[in-house]
Amino acid sequence: SMEYKLQPFIMLQRHTLNLLQEKDAEDIFVNPVSDEEAPDYKDIIKHPMCFSVMRNKVDTHRYKTMEAFEADFKLIIHNCCMYNAKDTVFYREALLLKEEGMEIIKDAKLIAEKVG
Numbered sequence: 001s002m003e004y005k006l007q008p009f010i011m012l013q014r015h016t017l018n019l020l021q022e023k024d025a026e027d028i029f030v031n032p033v034s035d036e037e038a039p040d041y042k043d044i045i046k047h048p049m050c051f052s053v054m055r056n057k058v059d060t061h062r063y064k065t066m067e068a069f070e071a072d073f074k075l076i077i078h079n080c081c082m083y084n085a086k087d088t089v090f091y092r093e094a095l096l097l098k099e100e101g102m103e104i105i106k107d108a109k110l111i112a113e114k115v116g
């Protein structure tokens with residue numbers, strides 16, 4: 001049935017997410033930015049995103065395409081570059097994660113064409 005067909009796609013998304021999270025050496029993109037850490041964060045970032053939210057969305061079959069998965073990854077990067085100044089460690093880590101992450105996602109999209 002469609003449900004069993006979805007498993008390879010879900011597995012591919014989980015594997016891809018694990019590869020992306022490995023590139024976040026400092027684990028700064030794993031969990032939501034807390035009010036304690038950044039009281040003004042919610043005033044500036046209207047659509048927060050992080051790897052733990054992405055993982056929940058994968059597990060609940062919210063991503064129908066790899067493009068939708070990619071859009072949330074790009075949102076993580078965009079939010080970080082909007083909130084943090086260019087001369088910060090967080091901003092620089094976001095740029096590095098984007099470089100490495102887009103390569104990982106490019107490969108995942110090729111595989112998705114096969115299992116999809």
Ligand SMILES: CC(=O)c1c[nH]c2ccccc12
Pocket residue numbers: 028029033037038079080083084090
């Ligand atoms: C990813 C990101 O922007 C952050 C990750 N941890 C933070 C703590 C304070 C302010 C921002 C952040």
